[in-house]
Amino acid sequence: DIQLIQSPSSLSASVGDRVSITCRASRAFNDYLAWYQQKPGKAPKLLIYGTATLQSGVPSRFSGSGSGTEFTLTISSLQAEDVATYYCQKYNSAPWTFGGGTKVELK
Amino acid sequence: QVQLQESGPGLVKPSQTLSLTCSVSGASISRGTFYWSWIRQRPGKGLESIGSIFYNGSTYDNPSLKSRLTISMDTSENQFSLTLRSVTAADTAVYYCARVRGTIFGPGVSDIWGPGTLVTVSS
Numbered sequence: 001d002i003q004l005i006q007s008p009s010s011l012s013a014s015v016g017d018r019v020s021i022t023c024r025a026s027r028a029f030n031d032y033l034a035w036y037q038q039k040p041g042k043a044p045k046l047l048i049y050g051t052a053t054l055q056s057g058v059p060s061r062f063s064g065s066g067s068g069t070e071f072t073l074t075i076s077s078l079q080a081e082d083v084a085t086y087y088c089q090k091y092n093s094a095p096w097t098f099g100g101g102t103k104v105e106l107k
Numbered sequence: 108q109v110q111l112q113e114s115g116p117g118l119v120k121p122s123q124t125l126s127l128t129c130s131v132s133g134a135s136i137s138r139g140t141f142y143w144s145w146i147r148q149r150p151g152k153g154l155e156s157i158g159s160i161f162y163n164g165s166t167y168d169n170p171s172l173k174s175r176l177t178i179s180m181d182t183s184e185n186q187f188s189l190t191l192r193s194v195t196a197a198d199t200a201v202y203y204c205a206r207v208r209g210t211i212f213g214p215g216v217s218d219i220w221g222p223g224t225l226v227t228v229s230s
Contacts, residue, residue, distance in 0.1 A: 034216045036154075043203055043220035044154065055218065087154055091215045095169050098154040 002027050004088055006099035012107045019075040021102045023088035028068040032092035035064055035073045038101075039084045047086075048073065080106060109133040111204050111221035119198075119228050125191040129204030129221060130184075137162050137182040142207035142214040145178065145189045147200040148223075155200075159207055159214040160187055167214055194228045201225050 003026040013019050023033065031051040036044040046055045048064040051071060061076045075082055083106055088099040115127035129143070136143055145157040158168040160178045168176050172191070180187040191198060202224055205217035 032210065032212070032215070036217075038154075043205075043223050044217070045220075046216055046218045049208075049216040089154075089216070091210065091212070093212055094167060095171075096156040096159075096167075096214060098156070101153045 001095055002029060002090060002097065004090060004097055004099035006086075006088060006102050008102060009100065010103040010105065012105045013078050014107045015078055015080060017078045019078050019082075019104060021073045021086055021088075021104075023066075023071045023073070023099050025069045025071075025090065029090060029092045031067065032090060033064075033066070033071045034089045034091060035062075036087045036089065036098075037082075037084045038087065044087065075104075078104070078106075109206060109219050111206065111219060113202060113204050113221045113224040115224060115226070117225060117227060119194055119226060120230050121195055121228055122193055125189070125194050125198060125226055125228070127189045127202055127204075127224065127226070128186050129188070130186050131206075132185070134206070135182075136180055136185055136187060139163070140209070142167070142209055143180065143187045144205045144207045144214060144217060146203045146205060146217065146220075148203070149197075149200045157189065157191075157202075161209075196228050199226065199228045 035048040038044040052064045085101045085103045110132045139162045142159040144159040175192045177190040204221045206219040208215040
């Protein structure tokens with residue numbers, strides 16, 4: 001089974017900073033990689049699918065990139081409302097696994 | 108708009124069966140466009156896919172749970188359900204139901220989620 005490792009596990013940044021989160025896979029797969037945002041006490045929200053396609057309604061400061069074994073979620077200018085935990089997920093085949101999460105906090 | 112809502116007991120005794128239902132409004136689960144899925148999150152931990160069901164009854168189960176798991180659907184009530192047998196404290200989690208877009212490989216991304224329901228396994 002393909003494992004997904006996210007790094008860092010947590011980060012602290014200031015409003016306006018550029019933030020990048022990496023999701024590394026134990027084996028290469030196609031671009032069936034999604035990113036979710038989860039705020040405390042809430043259900044996850046789909047941000048990006050197909051590695052780089054923005055879900056409808058998601059601000060354009062969020063972007064996704066990558067291929068093979070390394071994928072990245074970038075927030076171009078961090079806003080206070082982006083404080084959350086972010087998860088990657090692969091969905092090319094069973095099992096549909098998630099990464100361990102990256103907690104983003106404000107400095 | 109499409110909405111999902113989980114329901115079921117919040118407390119289950121060890122070795123017993125956990126049963127949850129997801130009620131869907133704003134869309135018909137019997138249309139062959141989406142899968143319908145269960146995902147859980149243990150306290151303070153990450154997300155774990157449990158399994159999905161398609162309109163024709165085909166299921167896609169997490170191999171680690173497959174022997175204890177049944178996912179079913181009731182199209183007349185527009186609901187789908189999760190049954191997890193022989194539970195232990197390790198099954199304590201927030202359980203989410205979600206609508207899942209399909210791909211050529213099967214279930215894809217979860218684009219609409221229920222609010223989640225906490226199930227505690229304890230005597």
